[in-house]
Amino acid sequence: MSRIAILSALAQEQHGLLALLLQPQKVQRAGRDFWLGHLHGHSVVLALSRIGKVAAATTATALIEHLAVTRILFTGVAGGLAPDVQVGDVVVASSFVQHDLDASPIFPRFELPLYGRAVLACDEILSALLFQAARDHLAEASAAAPARHRVHRGLIASGDRFVSAQAQSVTLRRALQRAGHKALAVEMEGAAVAQVCLDYGVPFAAVRTISDRADDQAHLDFATFVREVASQYACAIIGRALRSLSNK
Ligand code: SAH
Secondary structure, three states: OOOEEEEEOOHHHHHHHHHHOEEEEEEEEOOEEEEEEEEOOEEEEEEEOOOOHHHHHHHHHHHHHHOOOOEEEEEEEEEEOOOOOOOOOEEEEEEEEEOOOOOOOOOOOOOEOOOOEOOEEOOHHHHHHHHHHHHHHHHHHHHHOOOOOOEEEEEEEEOOOOOOOHHHHHHHHHHHHHOOOOEEEEEOOHHHHHHHHHHHOOOEEEEEEEEEOOOOOHHHHHHHHHHHOHHHHHHHHHHHHHHOOOOO
């Protein structure tokens, strides 16, 4: 029987999904709470990755080793990095890079030592499913209340830093660009989960709603967005994706 993990970084992103969980059962591992149950006909586990790459890697490993998950989806918020990625837009990851990984000059900047690559691809089928779910959700939401939010699909950069200054964001985007990486958004967990999933051969995909522009305003925009809308996006997009996913 397949079991899907649904990870979020923050409790505010998770509480809506938790409220919908049928037959919830709490299991504790690695100092974390894992919620087993059923959602839209699927056997699922809801978990908080916690914040940052190491915490997220521990959570992903515990999900695979102890809770026998067969697929992992991540839903959360991120800072917009590319100029056209605005607050309220949705970014579905096609791949991840760790923007703070630098073992140069031994390895090229951003390359994962001994993996022979910097970019970790997401599962194509799951990523396409999240993309469609996000587009359908935004189309329906804008029919009710017109808004110009967009859904993007592409590279997301992860690192152990909340990017909250325009200068930092520009430097980061340019450094990635020089190495041939066009990052749409920045967050703190995705690439770590992607690496664990690559190691174990577990399909992984992620959707992030843009809470801020990773600029001087980021801390204020982030707090408001997380409080007011993050959970609704998570419920709506993950709900749609699960409903259109076969539960074999
Ligand atoms: N004190 C905050 C810390 C949140 S850190 C709190 O607990 O409320 C920011 C979280 O949102 C991380 O999980 C990260 O993945 C994501 N995020 C949103 N905007 C970001 C940005 N501009 N830079 C890095 N991560 C960001």
